[in-house]
Amino acid sequence: MTAFFSLILKPFENGHAHAGMLFISLVTGAVMLFLFKLTSNQQAMKEIKNKISAYFLEMRLYKDDISTVMASQRRILSTNLQYMKLAIVPAVVMIVPVVLIMIQLNLRYSHRGLDIGEVAIVKAHVAQGVDILQHRISLTTPEGIVKASPAVRIPSLGEIDWKIKLVKQGNHDLIISDGTRQITVPIYATSRTIPIYAKFSKPSLAETIFNPGSPRLPCESLLASIEVSYPEMKFDWGFISLSWLWSFLIISMAFGVVLKFLFKVE
Amino acid sequence: MRKAWVFAAILLISISVSLGGNGNRPKVLILGFDGFDPKIARSLMAEGRLPNFQRLAEMGSFSELETSIPPQSPVAWSNFITGMNPGGHGIYDFIARDPKTYMPYLSTTVTEDAKRKLKLGKWLIPLSRAQVKLLRHGKAFWEILEDYGIPTVVLRVPSNFPPSGTKTRSLSGMGTPDILGTYGTFSFYTTKPYVITEETGGRIYIVDNFDDKVETEIVGPPNTFVEGSPDARIPMTIYLDPDYPVAKIVIEDTGLILNEKEWSDWVTLRFKMIPFVTVQGIVRFYLKSVRPDFELYMSPIQIDPRAPALPISTPPDYSKELAKAIGTFYTQGIAEETWALNEGRLNEDEFLQQIEFVFDQTKKMLDYELDRFKWGLLYCYFSTSDPLQHMFWRFRDPMHPMYDPELAKRYGKTIEFYYTRLDSVLGHAMDRVGPDATVIVLSDHGFTSYRRNFHLDTWLYKNGYLALKDEFRQESGEFFENVDWSGTKAYALGINCLYINQIGRETEGIVSPGPEKEHLLDELRNKLLAIVDPETGEHVIAQVYKAEDCFTGECVDEAPDLVIGYNSGYRGSWETALGKVTRTLITDNMKAWSGDHCMAKEVIPGVLFTSKPITNPRPALYDLAPTILGEFEIPPLPEMVGSDLFPRAIEPS
Numbered sequence: 001m002t003a004f005f006s007l008i009l010k011p012f013e014n015g016h017a018h019a020g021m022l023f024i025s026l027v028t029g030a031v032m033l034f035l036f037k038l039t040s041n042q043q044a045m046k047e048i049k050n051k052i053s054a055y056f057l058e059m060r061l062y063k064d065d066i067s068t069v070m071a072s073q074r075r076i077l078s079t080n081l082q083y084m085k086l087a088i089v090p091a092v093v094m095i096v097p098v099v100l101i102m103i104q105l106n107l108r109y110s111h112r113g114l115d116i117g118e119v120a121i122v123k124a125h126v127a128q129g130v131d132i133l134q135h136r137i138s139l140t141t142p143e144g145i146v147k148a149s150p151a152v153r154i155p156s157l158g159e160i161d162w163k164i165k166l167v168k169q170g171n172h173d174l175i176i177s178d179g180t181r182q183i184t185v186p187i188y189a190t191s192r193t194i195p196i197y198a199k200f201s202k203p204s205l206a207e208t209i210f211n212p213g214s215p216r217l218p219c220e221s222l223l224a225s226i227e228v229s230y231p232e233m234k235f236d237w238g239f240i241s242l243s244w245l246w247s248f249l250i251i252s253m254a255f256g257v258v259l260k261f262l263f264k265v266e
Numbered sequence: 267m268r269k270a271w272v273f274a275a276i277l278l279i280s281i282s283v284s285l286g287g288n289g290n291r292p293k294v295l296i297l298g299f300d301g302f303d304p305k306i307a308r309s310l311m312a313e314g315r316l317p318n319f320q321r322l323a324e325m326g327s328f329s330e331l332e333t334s335i336p337p338q339s340p341v342a343w344s345n346f347i348t349g350m351n352p353g354g355h356g357i358y359d360f361i362a363r364d365p366k367t368y369m370p371y372l373s374t375t376v377t378e379d380a381k382r383k384l385k386l387g388k389w390l391i392p393l394s395r396a397q398v399k400l401l402r403h404g405k406a407f408w409e410i411l412e413d414y415g416i417p418t419v420v421l422r423v424p425s426n427f428p429p430s431g432t433k434t435r436s437l438s439g440m441g442t443p444d445i446l447g448t449y450g451t452f453s454f455y456t457t458k459p460y461v462i463t464e465e466t467g468g469r470i471y472i473v474d475n476f477d478d479k480v481e482t483e484i485v486g487p488p489n490t491f492v493e494g495s496p497d498a499r500i501p502m503t504i505y506l507d508p509d510y511p512v513a514k515i516v517i518e519d520t521g522l523i524l525n526e527k528e529w530s531d532w533v534t535l536r537f538k539m540i541p542f543v544t545v546q547g548i549v550r551f552y553l554k555s556v557r558p559d560f561e562l563y564m565s566p567i568q569i570d571p572r573a574p575a576l577p578i579s580t581p582p583d584y585s586k587e588l589a590k591a592i593g594t595f596y597t598q599g600i601a602e603e604t605w606a607l608n609e610g611r612l613n614e615d616e617f618l619q620q621i622e623f624v625f626d627q628t629k630k631m632l633d634y635e636l637d638r639f640k641w642g643l644l645y646c647y648f649s650t651s652d653p654l655q656h657m658f659w660r661f662r663d664p665m666h667p668m669y670d671p672e673l674a675k676r677y678g679k680t681i682e683f684y685y686t687r688l689d690s691v692l693g694h695a696m697d698r699v700g701p702d703a704t705v706i707v708l709s710d711h712g713f714t715s716y717r718r719n720f721h722l723d724t725w726l727y728k729n730g731y732l733a734l735k736d737e738f739r740q741e742s743g744e745f746f747e748n749v750d751w752s753g754t755k756a757y758a759l760g761i762n763c764l765y766i767n768q769i770g771r772e773t774e775g776i777v778s779p780g781p782e783k784e785h786l787l788d789e790l791r792n793k794l795l796a797i798v799d800p801e802t803g804e805h806v807i808a809q810v811y812k813a814e815d816c817f818t819g820e821c822v823d824e825a826p827d828l829v830i831g832y833n834s835g836y837r838g839s840w841e842t843a844l845g846k847v848t849r850t851l852i853t854d855n856m857k858a859w860s861g862d863h864c865m866a867k868e869v870i871p872g873v874l875f876t877s878k879p880i881t882n883p884r885p886a887l888y889d890l891a892p893t894i895l896g897e898f899e900i901p902p903l904p905e906m907v908g909s910d911l912f913p914r915a916i917e918p919s
Contacts, residue, residue, distance in 0.1 A: 150510040
């Protein structure tokens with residue numbers, strides 16, 4: 001899945017994140033409409049929408065008759081509920097691909113790579129019961145990254161943090177040693193829009209679903225997880241700056257509204 | 267064929283316009299260097315250490331610039347902005363007083379709460395907008411330029427909050443509050459059991475270090491959406507490493523690591539007021555010490571330029587544009603944290619690091635605007651020289667009570683060093699704008715030593731002009747707390763201002779306007795000028811200015827009756843500024859705030875450098891506005907008291 005998304009978003013990797021977002025939103029809008037049309041009872045939906053229009057017309061025609069207006073409103077409400085009932089099945093069907101798409105977008109568009117001079121915090125959590133003061137947990141930085149602080153060890157949280165600073169662009173690997181084995185943590189120092197893995201955990205089903213493609217920590221490691229705090233990525237649309245999630249939801253819905261006339265979807 | 271010719275002609279015209287640049291359209295660059303002193307400038311120029319100022323002086327002129335009465339920055343820059351004296355623009359001091367209550371208020375800005383609010387449980391939902399108003403009267407020169415369609419950029423000029431104008435790209439300067447609504451309140455978290463004495467510039471929080479963990483709060487602005495306006499708060503937890511001098515600060519979901527003696531980058535704070543309403547601010551932290559005592563300094567909470575809670579720029583999005591271009595920046599008017607040094611929360615080196623941030627951001631702003639400066643007016647204000655001289659003058663004056671020879675060896679040349687850095691800024695800007703641009707560099711006033719405090723309200727009390735309710739105490743608290751108005755003829759508030767307790771103006775006035783007041787003013791003037799400091803044998807006061815002699819314009823009714831012009835070495839005390847009567851009359855200035863300019867205007871003139879010769883050998887600050895308008899062939903407004911300094915072949919019409 002990750003490889004597939006990397007392939008289709010390849011043309012947008014180099015400084016074209018906005019275009020990538022527009023493209024994926026367009027594709028999502030189109031695919032969702034198609035699925036909606038396929039899995040919903042279009043005839044029933046059309047009838048219900050006609051009924052709603054009729055009730056609105058009724059309200060306008062009899063606006064001086066309060067009892068008719070009230071009855072129309074009640075009917076609009078109940079018909080709306082019927083419409084929503086009809087939309088449940090397609091919504092359930094659509095949720096699976098949407099979540100998969102969002103997981104992929106989150107990997108690419110929630111954070112950006114580090115720039116020269118920027119700092120990040122590397123946070124390691126130890127497995128339950130491990131005393132961080134008793135083990136020599138250490139960080140080794142490659143050329144291109146400097147350790148900007150000694151470790152902050154927080155025994156009460158089972159946490160150890162380091163501050164690192166990027167001094168050279170490129171691909172870098174941090175080495176974190178838990179005293180017995182070494183773990184390689186990739187650091188993304190790039191302006192390209194590629195999957196950025198900010199959290200590393202031990203293998204699990206949840207990790208496979210929600211953090212696909214991420215390197216895993218060895219099962220026997222003393223460390224339970226490692227996180228790197230990359231800068232948040234925002235989409236600047238000129239008049240407003242939005243996170244990837246809002247950008248995706250708004251644009252894909254906008255495309256959906258436009259395309260539904262084209263696809264003749266109720 | 268004909269269409270092709272028309273198209274070619276349009277293309278040629280477009281190309282010639284775009285390549286030809288500004289044609290003959292004027293380009294004026296003004297740099298305002300607060301407190302840049304002519305004596306120091308001359309001395310450094312003689313040593314060849316200000317080559318760019320020298321170059322500018324040789325191209326045009328260099329002279330002393332007459333400052334305002336009194337020579338306080340908001341007053342002086344208002345003279346510059348409006349071409350009027352305080353009688354016209356209405357700014358007489360940092361603080362003004364309400365004659366009905368005798369209570370002070372900030373002279374440049376007033377905030378009005380929403381007029382109507384809806385009460386929902388404990389919530390108060392405003393039904394109209396709260397307003398912040400600029401109290402400076404008169405039209406700013408850039409507003410006039412706007413009317414004539416001239417592009418203008420005004421960066422950080424004082425006395426311009428909220429910024430006036432509409433089309434001008436402007437960022438407000440001195441007078442812009444922090445998010446608490448003050449001129450800058452720092453926070454200091456410490457485990458050291460300080461005896462908290464008089465803290466005027468910050469809040470001290472005594473915290474506990476329990477198992478290398480400090481739990482505390484960041485106190486934000488009053489939450490006016492809730493009944494009783496309690497302070498908005500954000501929890502903050504600090505984790506200290508058991509061995510290393512390093513800490514992790516966690517504020518909501520943000521974590522940052524600081525080494526001991528390290529400044530953080532900007533941290534965004536979001537104070538939740540009611541659901542869906544937050545006020546956003548930015549701060550910098552400085553981890554002063556981890557052990558034996560934990561000490562963490564937090565800068566005043568700045569209005570975030572990316573999401574300003576108050577209007578700090580025109581157009582409103584300009585602050586966001588600047589933040590995007592140069593990164594987040596200090597927005598508070600007096601961005602240099604002088605009070606933190608004054609009260610010992612930062613030391614000299616730490617203060618210098620902090621002012622460097624401000625200096626650097628201002629250079630970036632200037633550079634950003636120079637990049638697209640084709641024609642029109644570009645003004646940029648550099649504040650650093652003013653707070654630096656306030657705080658470091660003691661290192662260059664062996665007669666100052668706070669002079670320390672050892673520290674003087676280390677910091678004695680810092681002021682001069684920053685003058686040379688301003689010279690580099692000037693040289694860079696001159697090179698960028700090219701030889702055809704008019705370049706003007708000015709300061710609002712100079713500087714001198716502030717060795718001794720003069721308690722003017724105490725002098726009034728001791729000489730029978732001010733009465734106390736409880737005579738036994740022989741003093742009063744701030745804001746005339748123990749003053750008996752029924753026996754008070756005169757009172758002082760602000761650094762230089764003295765008021766007569768006048769019938770019909772003050773609520774409890776006892777002095778009749780007319781001959782009685784005139785006689786009292788003359789009597790006070792003569793006695794004040796005669797005061798001699800018994801310790802030094804020097805006159806404390808060099809000039810006493812009567813309002814009617816020096817102020818003209820629509821705001822003269824709000825003027826103080828006398829403005830005190832102190833001699834070099836003396837200044838109105840901090841206590842006097844807040845309407846306090848003390849037991850002693852003249853005291854040594856034992857604060858790091860050791861240089862000042864709130865003296866007689868003759869003692870501390872500013873500087874004026876221009877790239878063209880000037881006609882008036884004694885220019886004044888209020889001459890600048892007519893001069894700038896003259897550069898664009900615009901006549902001055904009738905209410906302006908200054909006059910054009912440059913010779914003109916054709917009179918502006």
